[in-house]
Structures are given as C-alpha cells and as structure tokens.
Amino acid sequence: CQFSCPNGRSSSKMAGSTATIAAMNARMDMLQGYLESNMTALHAEVAAAQHTADSAESSLDISWIILCGSIVFFMQAGFSMLEAGAVTEKNVINILFKNIMDASIAGIFFWAFGYAVAYGPTYGGFIGTGEVFILDIHNNAGGDVATASDGWEGWFFQWAFAGTAATIVSGSVAERTKFHAYLIYSALCATFIYPVVVHWGWGSGFLSAWGAMPDDNGDARPLFSGTSASNGMIDFAGSGIVHMVGGVSGLVGAMVVGPRTGRFVDGKLQPIPGHNTVMQALGTTILWFGWYGFNCGSTLMLSGGAANLAGKVAVTTTLSATSACLTATLISHFFEKTFDIGIALNGILAGLVGITANCSVVDPWHAVLIGFFSAWIYYGARRLLFFLKIDDPLDAFPIHGCCGYWGLLATGIFCTDENVQYAAYPNVNTACASGEQFGVQVVGGLIIFVWSFVVSGLVFLGMKMTIGIRVSEEVEEQGLDVSEHGGFMENMAALPPTKVIVVGQALNAVAPAPQ
Numbered sequence: 001c002q003f004s005c006p007n008g009r010s011s012s013k014m015a016g017s018t019a020t021i022a023a024m025n026a027r028m029d030m031l032q033g034y035l036e037s038n039m040t041a042l043h044a045e046v047a048a049a050q051h052t053a054d055s056a057e058s059s060l061d062i063s064w065i066i067l068c069g070s071i072v073f074f075m076q077a078g079f080s081m082l083e084a085g086a087v088t089e090k091n092v093i094n095i096l097f098k099n100i101m102d103a104s105i106a107g108i109f110f111w112a113f114g115y116a117v118a119y120g121p122t123y124g125g126f127i128g129t130g131e132v133f134i135l136d137i138h139n140n141a142g143g144d145v146a147t148a149s150d151g152w153e154g155w156f157f158q159w160a161f162a163g164t165a166a167t168i169v170s171g172s173v174a175e176r177t178k179f180h181a182y183l184i185y186s187a188l189c190a191t192f193i194y195p196v197v198v199h200w201g202w203g204s205g206f207l208s209a210w211g212a213m214p215d216d217n218g219d220a221r222p223l224f225s226g227t228s229a230s231n232g233m234i235d236f237a238g239s240g241i242v243h244m245v246g247g248v249s250g251l252v253g254a255m256v257v258g259p260r261t262g263r264f265v266d267g268k269l270q271p272i273p274g275h276n277t278v279m280q281a282l283g284t285t286i287l288w289f290g291w292y293g294f295n296c297g298s299t300l301m302l303s304g305g306a307a308n309l310a311g312k313v314a315v316t317t318t319l320s321a322t323s324a325c326l327t328a329t330l331i332s333h334f335f336e337k338t339f340d341i342g343i344a345l346n347g348i349l350a351g352l353v354g355i356t357a358n359c360s361v362v363d364p365w366h367a368v369l370i371g372f373f374s375a376w377i378y379y380g381a382r383r384l385l386f387f388l389k390i391d392d393p394l395d396a397f398p399i400h401g402c403c404g405y406w407g408l409l410a411t412g413i414f415c416t417d418e419n420v421q422y423a424a425y426p427n428v429n430t431a432c433a434s435g436e437q438f439g440v441q442v443v444g445g446l447i448i449f450v451w452s453f454v455v456s457g458l459v460f461l462g463m464k465m466t467i468g469i470r471v472s473e474e475v476e477e478q479g480l481d482v483s484e485h486g487g488f489m490e491n492m493a494a495l496p497p498t499k500v501i502v503v504g505q506a507l508n509a510v511a512p513a514p515q
Contacts, residue, residue, distance in 0.1 A: 054147040061301040065153040068297025072160035075290030076103050079167045082283025082345075083174065086274035086394055090479025091175045097485060098170040101183055106163040106190040114162060115155055117195035118203055125206035125213040128199045157297065158198070161242055164294075165194045168246025171394025173253040175272075176260050176476050179484045181469045185253070185459055193455050194245050197448055200233075201241045207233040207444045209425055220426075223440045228427040231420065231437060233444035236313075237298040239357030239407025240448045247401025248452035250392065256460040257470050259391030261477065269386050272393070277341060284345040291317055291352045295359045309423060313359045316367035317352065320359075323371030324351025324378075331379050343379070346395050350378035353403040358411035360423035361432075366414040373410070374403050401449075408445040412438030 080099040084092045106114075112133055120130020130136060134155055142148030166189040173182065200207040204214060209232035212222040222232030235241050262270055274280065295317045299306040328347020332340035354374035355367055362370070381398035385391075392398070415432040431437040463469045475483040 051147065057303045058147050058149060061303055062149055062153045064302045065157050065297065065300060068293040069153070069157035069160045071290055071293025072157070072164065072297065073103070075160075075164060075287055075294070076100075076167065078283045078286030078288075078290055079164075079170075080283065081279045081286060083171050083394055085276040085279030085281075085283060086171070086342075087174050088272065088479070089275040090481055092275075092481060093485045093487070094179065094480035095170065095174055097179070098182055098186075099167055102166040102170065102186050103163040105183065105186045106159060106166055109187050109190040110159050110162045110195070111155070113191045114195040115158060117192065118158065118198035119154075120199075120203075122199065122204040122213060125204070126199070127196055128203055128205075157300075161198075161238065161294075162190050162194055165242050165246045166190055168243065168396050168400050169250040169253055172250030172392045172396040173257050174393045175480065176470055177253075177257050178467075178469055178471055179480070181463045181467060184463060184467075185249075185456075188459055189245075189249065189456075193249065193452065193459075194242075197241050197245050197451060200447075201235050201444070207447070209234050209427075211426075222427070223443065224436060229429045229431070230440070231425055231427055231429065231431050233408070233440050234361060234411050234415065234420070234425065234437065235357045235408060235444070236360045236423065237295045237356045239353060239355075239404045239411075240445055243353045243356065243400040243404035243407070244445065244448045245452045247397045247399065247404055248449055249456035251390070251397040251401055252453055252456045253460050254390055254392045254397070256457070256464055259389060260393070261473055263391045264389050267389075269389075280342065280345055284348055288321060288348060288352065291321070291356075295356060299360075304424075306424070309360060312422075315364055316359045316362060317355055319364055319367040320351040320355035320371035320374065321348050322351070323368045324348060324354070324375040325371075327372050327375035328379065331375060335379070346378060346382075346399055347375045349399050350374040350403045353400055354407045354410060356404075357407035358415060361411060361415040361419040361425075363414075363416070363419065366410075370407075370410045370414065374406060377402050377406050405445045405449065408441045409438070412441035 076099055080096050083095045083099065087095050115134055116130035116132050117128045120128030123129045134151075137151040137155060139145075139150065141150040166186045169185065169189070170182065199205040202208060202210060204211045204220075206213055207223065208220075209222060211220045212232045214220050220232075221227070222230045224230050233240070260272060263272055264270065292314055296310040296313045299310045299313070302310065324347045325344055326347075328350070329339060329344045331347075332338065332343040336343065351371035351374045354370050354377075355362075358370065359367070378395070378398045381402040382395050385395075385398065390397075412432075412435075415437055417430050417432045420432060421428060431440070460469060471480065471483065481487060
C-alpha cells in the first residue's frame, strides 16, 4: 500500500485531468463550430451589404449620367432660342427646324454608325471599329445588372454631345442655305466627322488621355512619350472635340455658301439685325444652364470622389462665364461705344467654351483668367471675319472654333499636375510642370482644326458642285420660311421689333451691331 496507493492516486488524478481536457476540447469544438457558423453568416451579411452598396453606387452613377445627358439635350432649346432671335423673322421657322433635325438626325446616325466609330476598338489610333447599331450594348452586357452598367446611359450622354456639335454649324450658314443640303451635312457630321475626333480624344485614338493606342499588352501610348510620363491631350468636356469641330465646320460652311445678300456692300459691312433680343438672352441663359450638364456630367460618375470633382467643375465653369461676360461688356463699351447685350451674351458663351477643356484641371483663379482672355479672343476673331468678309451670323467660329482652341491651349498653360491627378487622369507625371502638356495641346488642336476644315470643306464643296447649297437671291429675299417651309412664323411676324434706347437713340435690339 505504501507503494501502490500513491500510484493509484496519481492514476486517478491523470484520469480526471484527461476527462477535463476532453470536456474542454469538446467545448472548444462547440465554440469553434458556433463561430464558424456565425462567421459564415457574417460573411454572407457583409457580402450582401457590399452588393447593396455596389448596387447603390452603380445606380447613382448611371442616374447622374442620364440626368446630365438630359440637361445637355436641353441645350438644343437654348441654341434654338438664341439662333431664332439672332436671325430675321422671315427665317425663324427654318432655323428652328434645323435645330430639331440636328437632334433627330444625330439620334439615328450616331446610333447606327457614329458611336461605333467613336468608341469601338481602335484601328491604328484613327477610327473605332465597334459594333454598328450599338449591338455591343444589350441587356446584361455588364454582367450583374444590379452592380454594373450595360452601357445604355453612355450612348445617351454621347448622343446629346453629337447633336450639339452639328447644331453649331446651323448658325454659321443661316438664312441662305438649302434645307436639304444642311441635313446632308448634319448626317455626315453625326456619322463620321465628329465621331472620328471623339475616338481620337475620348476613345482609344492617338490623342486620347484615356488609353491611347494600347499595345499588345494593353498599355496605353499617349503623346508624346508613349509612356505614363505623358498624359495625351486633355480635353475634359470638349473645347476641341465638340466645339472646335462645330466652329471650324461652320467657318468652312460660311465660306463656301458665301455671305448673305446685303451683308457686304461695296466692300463695307452692313448690319442685318436679328429680330428678338429676348429670345437671344433666353437662349444664352438656357445654354449656360446646360453647360453644367456638359462639364459637370463629364465626370461620368459621382462615386469614388467624383462628386467633389463635379463641384469643382461647377465653380470653374461659373467663374469663366462670368469673367468673360464682364470683360465682353467692357470691350463693347470701349470699342462699340455702347453696352451691347449681344456681345455680352456671346462673351458668356465664349467663356463657357474656353473653360470646357480644362474645367477639371485648373484652379478657380485660372478660370477667371481663362474667361477674360476668351472674351478678347472672341471679339478679335469676330472683327477678323468682318475684315475677311466672311459672314457668320451667330459668330459660331469666333465663339466655338477660336475659343475652343483657346480652351485646349489654356489647359496646357494653366493645368497643374496635382489637379490632373485630382481629376482622375490615369498617369502620374510632371507633364504640366515640364511644359510637355502645352505642346500636346497645341498639336491636338491643330490636328482637329485641319481635320474639321478639310473634311467639312469636301462635304460643302461637294454639295455646292452637285445639288447646290445656296438658295436663289429671290428665295433669300423672300425668306426661307416661305420657300422651304410654306409660311411665315405668324406669331413672331406680328410683333414689332424690340427697341432699346441708347443715348437718346432708338435702335433695333439685335445681335452685336458691327461697326
């Protein structure tokens, strides 16, 4: 017992310890099973919450694009009112009809061909080769319909831009151009002229800052270096891609069709007043409003910090427009010896065009300077057209063509590398600080100018030599509302011309009265 009892007690203790350990292990197994089952449930809840968040984010971004695209489309009303007020009352129906047809023609032709040319896979960095009739956009094209975009809203947004590019030209060739000839140009613009430039700058073309001419590995090759050390051409919302195309095409159209009868007599400029300043002011205000859809909407999303960028874009857009309006008003008072509302209104548009390319990559004080110089560039270009005896009734080339190029140049002058990164451009570099970005902007703008001038020139000259582009002098004198559309705009014709009193004189309130 002396020897066996301790061993017995030891054996008993060991047995008890084993039982305790087994019980603890059992409890641990139960706890582990409990945690695993709850972790599985927790993971499922987290995944569900993430899916809900992703769905909300996707829906927010898609809704933002649809909203902004609708606002951009409303700019057609602005163009319609501005142009209708700036032409004589015998051509009001004609100019309104052109604006409606621009949107409608763009809808069909940009759907059928233009979008594929603009955003399809690149062919040599020149032209897109996507699916015609947007066949690559369809139900569930993005995968999970709750968290990914199928692409419908993208086409809608870009269609609104395409209609804008074509409409700019209608003002340049107003009051003397055959209606059917203009419609042919509009269709070609939406099908080819404009979409090619879109591909260069916003698709995967050679000017793009968003994946230029990707190599076999998918790496972009932007100007100038072909590496991430360069950005490519920065044109955030289309100073060059949209407005230069429309403005330069309008210049060519005005040159080919010739000036309105009576515009230049014995080499001297003669005023042809528009008939309604109220419509001009209303149209300009609508366009200003629409520009927030144009510029802010070009963030293409609100998620991921893009809402802050949209807010910044709204500020720079506003400052450039207001600065240009004030500057143009002072210019008119100094050179025209009157406060000319037409010049002030066009100054607003000039400032808006000038800021469109760079609204996301400049600081607010830069925007004020950009608007200031936009007003001077607009006015100088306007006087140059008078000197060259080129009749552009709506000043489309000075506003959209010249200030569009200025917008591209201003991007290179005022951009900062920090702002470029804030605007979510993909490459991190010092292209702005080194001056390379300015060089890229110069080259990009010149290429857009040459393309728009040459291709539009071929279109207008081709029509002039075949179907004819200009109405007869008798038809022009009678007005296109009668000859092309079967009647006057009775309601407007019944109203007397709006008058303004300037230093005791009664003057027709019109687009800027040339000196």
